[in-house]
Amino acid sequence: MQLTKQRRTIEEEIRSLVTEARRYAPGHLRRQQCLTQIIRLIEQSQKLWHENTPFYEDAKQQMWVYFCQNICEAGTGERYDPDRSSVITWLNRYLKWRLQDFRIAKQTKQTKFVSAPAPGSMSRVRDVTDNIPSRPDVPPILEDTRAWAELDETGELCGTHIQNRPEINCQTLILRRLPPETSWEDLSAEFGVAVSTLSSFYQRKCMTRLRNFGQCQGYL
Numbered sequence: 001m002q003l004t005k006q007r008r009t010i011e012e013e014i015r016s017l018v019t020e021a022r023r024y025a026p027g028h029l030r031r032q033q034c035l036t037q038i039i040r041l042i043e044q045s046q047k048l049w050h051e052n053t054p055f056y057e058d059a060k061q062q063m064w065v066y067f068c069q070n071i072c073e074a075g076t077g078e079r080y081d082p083d084r085s086s087v088i089t090w091l092n093r094y095l096k097w098r099l100q101d102f103r104i105a106k107q108t109k110q111t112k113f114v115s116a117p118a119p120g121s122m123s124r125v126r127d128v129t130d131n132i133p134s135r136p137d138v139p140p141i142l143e144d145t146r147a148w149a150e151l152d153e154t155g156e157l158c159g160t161h162i163q164n165r166p167e168i169n170c171q172t173l174i175l176r177r178l179p180p181e182t183s184w185e186d187l188s189a190e191f192g193v194a195v196s197t198l199s200s201f202y203q204r205k206c207m208t209r210l211r212n213f214g215q216c217q218g219y220l
Contacts (some may be wrong), residue, residue: 010045011086011087011088014038014041014042014086014087014088015082015086015087017034017035017037017038018034018038018071018072018080018082018087019082020034021034021035021038021071021072022072026073031072035067035068035071035141036141038071038087039064039067039141042087042091045088047088047092048088048091048092048095049092049095049099051099053099053102054199054200054203055099055106056099057207058102058177058181059095059098059101059102060095061177061179062098062179063091063095063098064141065141065142065179066091066094067087067091068141068142071087141214142178142179145174145178145210145213145214146175146178148213149171149174149175149178150171150175152171156209157169157170157171157174157209158171160205160209162193162197162198162201165191165193167191168191168193168198168201170205170206170209173187173198173201173206174206174209174210177202177206184198184199
């Protein structure tokens with residue numbers, strides 16, 4: 001009974017913050033503060049869907065970007081509708097979709113018999129995606145994270161790298177995995193390192209530093 005009451009209180013507080021955030025224009029300090037408070041409440045609620053999979057953190061990162069882009073306005077998808085579900089339910093649904101995408105991608109890669117693409121088909125796909133304009137409104141969380149990684153004041157990100165491969169460091173991987181992220185397959189081909197090695201390093205070294213940064217900024 002107490003747990004139900006506490007959950008209802010958190011959901012009501014989140015709903016109130018969403019209403020307040022929508023009163024301010026994109027980029028406004030107060031909107032950013034409201035979104036940060038919502039993220040903190042959701043993380044503390046422990047109601048987010050969780051799976052012990054190597055790609056969970058990547059899916060969760062995509063979820064938070066989606067949250068920032070669609071909680072107040074329709075950005076990359078439909079604007080969040082508080083009359084249809086709670087924010088946590090809305091995000092859990094999106095998170096499960098992204099996890100399913102990662103599972104499908106993994107299964108497709110592991111499939112032994114894959115039809116070769118028709119000549120020129122990959123170039124056509126790339127031609128189409130190259131023409132898609134990037135969104136001008138960058139979510140504050142993403143913008144701050146990118147600035148932090150690029151600056152790397154202490155040199156810790158550049159100094160933390162795969163053994164004997166200083167060019168494959170935390171700064172490089174964090175920046176390349178921020179939306180619009182470079183796929184692990186493309187990074188593997190670029191650096192000549194197995195996807196599992198890159199992903200493992202990212203989870204052990206990069207995600208720890210990303211979480212520490214998020215906590216220091218009040219995002220988590």
